Amino acid sequence: MAGADLALLLLILACALLRAAGLLVAGRLRPDHPFVRWAASVALATLAAFIMLAILAPGGALAGIPWWARAAGVLGALGWMRFQGGMLGPLLAGLAVTAAGWAISAG
Amino acid sequence: MIFRTACREALGAPALAMAATFLAFGAAVQAAGLSLSWGLAAALLVYGMPGQMVLVAAVNLPGGALPAVLGAATANARFLPMAVALSPWLGGGPRRWWALPFIAVTPWAMAMRRLPGLPEGQRLGWFLGFGLTSWLVAGTATILGHAIAPLLQGPVLALMLLVNPLYFTLILAHEVRVPPGRRAVIAGCCAAPLALLLPAAWGLLAAGLLSGTLAFLWGERRGRR
Structure with a gap:
């Protein structure tokens, strides 16, 4: 088995174990159990930190978009959601704001 | 019935976020010289983008991908608190194990919004419907991304990668x-x-x-x- 295949197999097993451990540990607990609420807080905080970094300090191709165009997209999406509701509309509005701002700045 | 409802719910903004992210992943797999079957296995069985990307980035490094497994697993360690937070909403019986392959950030985030408002008997069905649909979208997008990788470059790729953070910003705005x-x-x-x-x-x-x-x-x- 090639190194990349073995690495993938090990990662698949590790991720299955992480999921299984969570289902096993909390399966008989109530949703308002302190351990469950703590886990939900950690998961949500991790997601918030991930999004913050992806918007303000991204790597790779995403870094090619000017920071202000990324921020404008976020504000556009949130603004659209605030006044029109839904998810798909705000998502497309945010993308359009970023794309338009980026295109205008690129001349 | 609730299964179908959940499938439909997954086909709006969540599907767009999943599709954009996994299209980009399929393109990254192709660019790294990896096969479609490798990419599809990673997309569907790892089903956690940070870990997948760590592994793809490591494939062409001098030491290969094996030394990166621990880092990739750590990058996906959020599965553990996510599964803990989700598990009590899926019921205590053995059927909740059907949800295991679908525990990922997109189904999890939407489930934490939707499941508390559903009757107890409908929660697992909702999660399986939403999770399976998202999972199939991820697989299909990976295949497509691998096939059209040369087209996914520059601004197109950057905007696709922005879809996911934008989507989760909206999720967080609700939270x-x-x-x-x-x-x-x-x-x-x-x-x-x-x-x-x-x-x-x-x-x-x-x-x-x-x-x-x-x-x-x-x-x-x-x-x-």
Whole structure:
């Protein structure tokens, strides 16, 4: 088995174990159990930190978009959601704001 | 019935976010010289983008992908708290194990919004419908991304990669309406710079663990108001 295949197999097993451990540990607990609420807080905080970094300090191709165009997209999406509701509309509005701002700045 | 409803719910903004992210992943797999079957196995069986990307990025490094497995698993360690938070909503019986392959951030985030408002008997069905649809979208997008990789470059790729953070910003905007969610989101945003200071493989996990714990303790101190 090639190194990349073995690495993938090990990662698949590790991720299955992480999921299984969570289902096993909390399966008989109530949703308002302190351990469950703590886990939900950690998961949500991790997601918030991930999004913050992806918007303000991204790597790779995403870094090619000017920071202000990324921020404008976020504000556009949130603004659209605030006044029109839904998810798909705000998502497309945010993308359009970023794309338009980026295109205008690129001349 | 609830299964079908959940499938439809997954086909709006969540499907767009999944499709854009996994199209980009399929393109990255092709660019790294890996086969479609490798990419599809990673997309469907790892089903956690940070870990998948760590592994793809490591394939062409001098040491190969094997030394990167621990870092990739750590990058996906959020599966553990996510599964803990989700599990009580899926019922105590053995059928909740059907949900295992679908536990990932997109189905999890939507499930934490939807499941508390559903009758107990419908929750697992909803999650399986939403999870299976998202999973199939991810697989299809990976195949497509691998096939059209040369077209996914520059601004197109950058905008596709922005879809996911935008989508989760909207999810978080919903979460901040309740105090526990607000505390966790504020703490996570404040802790984000910590992830930049620590090693990339576990910086985000450490930031999330620390800030999520502080947010939880903050809530406990305020009497869960």
